[in-house]
Amino acid sequence: MFLSPIPMEELDGNLCMQSSYWARLKEKHGWEAYAFRMRKSTLLVLVRRFLRFFTFAYVPFGPQEDVDLSRLSRQLVPFLPKHLFVIRYDLPYGSGAEGRSLVVQQESVQPDATVVIDLKPGYETVCSGYRQRARRALQKSKDRVLVKLWDGDEETFRQWYGVYLETGSRDGFSTRSEAYLRDVLSLSDAKVESRLFVAWRDGKVVGGTILLANQREAIYLFGASKRMPDCTCSYALQDAMIQYSIQTGRTVYDLFGVSGNDGRGSHLASLDLFKTAFGGRRIARRPTCDWPADRLVYALFSSAEKIRYRHSRGASPRQ
Secondary structure, three states: OOOEEOOHHHOOOOOHHHOHHHHHHHHOOOOEEEEEEOOOOEEEEEEEEEOOOEEEEEEEOOOOOOOEHHHHHHHHHHHOOOOEEEEEEEOOOOOOOEOOOOEEOOOOOOOOEEEEEEOOOOHHHHHHOOOHHHHHHHHHHOOOOEEEEOOOOHHHHHHHHHHHHHHHHHHOOOOOOHHHHHHHHHOOOOOOEEEEEEEEEOOEEEEEEEEEEOOOEEEEEEEEEOOOOOOOOHHHHHHHHHHHHHHOOOOEEEOOOEOOHHHOOHHHHHHHHHHHOOOOEEEEOOOOEEEEOOHHHHHHHHHHHHHHHHHHOOOOOOO
16 A cells, blocks of 8 residues: 655645645644545544543544555554554545454544535526425525625624524534634635625524535535524525535535434434435445554543543534
């Protein structure tokens, strides 16, 4: 297997979470980033410390080619910081990568399943695939809610972040810091862009969503909305992001996260009706899996992680 370190800027960006954008975002929030070239693609590996001394490595939606993960892990070890005790993989949808000595996790970091919409036929065709639930909601919000791209206004962002915190408290998911979301929106580059769509009603911010996109795919990353008695802005926001994605040449829209197979990802089940209302195709992937490098430290880490999951699995799965 061919593997060589490369500058971060050379990551191909075919997947948003395998891009230099994602590397720079995570480096600003406690991770170290390492980039490699493989035979057919590039690979981003994120690293952080456990108990200050040990090293935890994480591969978000990678590798992008079907390989022996055990062999890949062994080849990565010399390039990563000392005292590595595990490499964790969240494989891309459709991956055929396999490997021995892998530990499948009871809870995945990234969603086990999602809903994707093929944007190539154009908006009229895509819109015709919306289910009745979405069509009714869009009709109700038509003359009540206005969706616009955020223009950088600070007061608008503060209002939206307040709605985001309110939504997290109401719906039981852990929220990102204001600094993190500002970085999400400010670090766009030539390969990956981020946009905040804001929903307004009567001159006030009632919701907003963040879109992350490369040249091919657009991903619904974060969202927030106020509860209103006569309509909801959530469907209008998704519809606006889908339209924008088509207009800017994206071919795939990813609603990023529904409940998985066999009861996995049950904390996302409340989103299933909403995210499937836009048509599209539900796809599942293999669960998060670990390659332990130091089994003693890994056992300690796993025990601590199980306790954390029991207390916070309502949290957003995105890492």
